[in-house]
Amino acid sequence: MNQISLVAAREAFAPGIFAGRNFLVTGAGRGIGKLLAERLAGLGARVAICDLVEERARETARIITEADGEAVPLVADVSKENEVRAAVDAVLSRWGRIDVLVNMAGSYGAAYRVTHETPVDEWDSVFASNVRGSFLCAKTILPHMIEAGGGRIINFASNAGRSVSPLLGCSYTAAKTAVIGMTRHLSREYARHGILVNTIAPGPVAGERVSGLLRNDEEGQALNGQIPIGRLAEPADIVDVVLFMASDASRYMTGAILDVSGGLILA
Numbered sequence: 679m680n681q682i683s684l685v686a687a688r689e690a691f692a693p694g695i696f697a698g699r700n701f702l703v704t705g706a707g708r709g710i711g712k713l714l715a716e717r718l719a720g721l722g723a724r725v726a727i728c729d730l731v732e733e734r735a736r737e738t739a740r741i742i743t744e745a746d747g748e749a750v751p752l753v754a755d756v757s758k759e760n761e762v763r764a765a766v767d768a769v770l771s772r773w774g775r776i777d778v779l780v781n782m783a784g785s786y787g788a789a790y791r792v793t794h795e796t797p798v799d800e801w802d803s804v805f806a807s808n809v810r811g812s813f814l815c816a817k818t819i820l821p822h823m824i825e826a827g828g829g830r831i832i833n834f835a836s837n838a839g840r841s842v843s844p845l846l847g848c849s850y851t852a853a854k855t856a857v858i859g860m861t862r863h864l865s866r867e868y869a870r871h872g873i874l875v876n877t878i879a880p881g882p883v884a885g886e887r888v889s890g891l892l893r894n895d896e897e898g899q900a901l902n903g904q905i906p907i908g909r910l911a912e913p914a915d916i917v918d919v920v921l922f923m924a925s926d927a928s929r930y931m932t933g934a935i936l937d938v939s940g941g942l943i944l945a
């Protein structure tokens with residue numbers, strides 16, 4: 679996609695479309711979540727920025743408030759029930775409602791390892807942040823969404839969960855597959871309450887995570903070569919689809935798994 683079409687995609691979202699809506703974005707201290715939080719605030723939303731790392735949460739919130747947006751930083755490990763509850767309570771007592779939960783936080787193994795060499799700790803921590811964390815955030819917020827008469831949950835899977843991770847091990851592939859299963863299950867349970875639950879499955883995104891996993895330029899070129907569009911995603915390519923999933927334009931969509939992978943996943 680060239681620069682002109684990227685600009686056109688940004689302009690597809692009318693100014694103020696999220697005015698009056700409250701978002702909680704986990705993992706919003708870095709990467710895709712950080713950009714998403716900034717874009718949401720720029721479109722009028724109030725955004726709760728949840729991250730495990732305090733400085734990251736504060737920095738994203740600072741950028742937003744300095745640009746006259748509304749944001750609150752929250753420090754929580756999404757895999758810990760008491761921390762999730764405290765974070766959700768803090769948002770509810772401040773803004774009264776959470777309209778959209780974006781379950782973005784998720785860790786990954788330090789490097790690719792075959793399954794029989796995968797440390798059990800890696801398996802546990804990847805499942806804790808991606809699967810238990812998404813479950814706990816949904817479980818804690820759902821009663822409030824039911825009471826409010828509706829809401830949205832947007833989960834983050836990956837091309838790994840739609841096939842097999844080319845860069846990370848079995849723990850990541852399995853955790854992201856579980857996120858897809860959880861999305862389907864929740865979508866069926868809560869549609870009658872006006873709560874829509876969908877998953878985005880991004881392909882590899884240019885940024886700190888992927889550059890830290892590629893061992894050399896050749897690996898990067900080989901990865902690009904597997905992607906029909908011929909390049910990694912930019913964070914904005916993913917964020918624009920999340921904005922669509924959070925907007926009224928996706929009002930009839932629930933239980934969907936949206937591949938945003940430049941054609942890497944064709945199924």
Ligand SMILES: NC(=O)c1ccc[n+]([C@@H]2O[C@H](COP(=O)([O-])OP(=O)(O)OC[C@H]3O[C@@H](n4cnc5c(N)ncnc54)[C@H](O)[C@@H]3O)[C@@H](O)[C@H]2O)c1
Nearest residue numbers: 705707708709710730755756783784807834836882883887
């Ligand atoms: N970057 C990619 O190539 C890619 C591709 C497909 C899917 N994804 C998914 O998109 C999401 C965002 O990816 P990214 O590359 O922007 O991530 P990132 O690693 O740059 O940032 C993730 C953030 O989540 C936070 N976090 C991790 N564990 C947490 C926990 N237990 N509780 C609270 N916060 C926690 C981290 O501190 C970090 O700030 C992830 O779910 C990832 O699996 C990423």
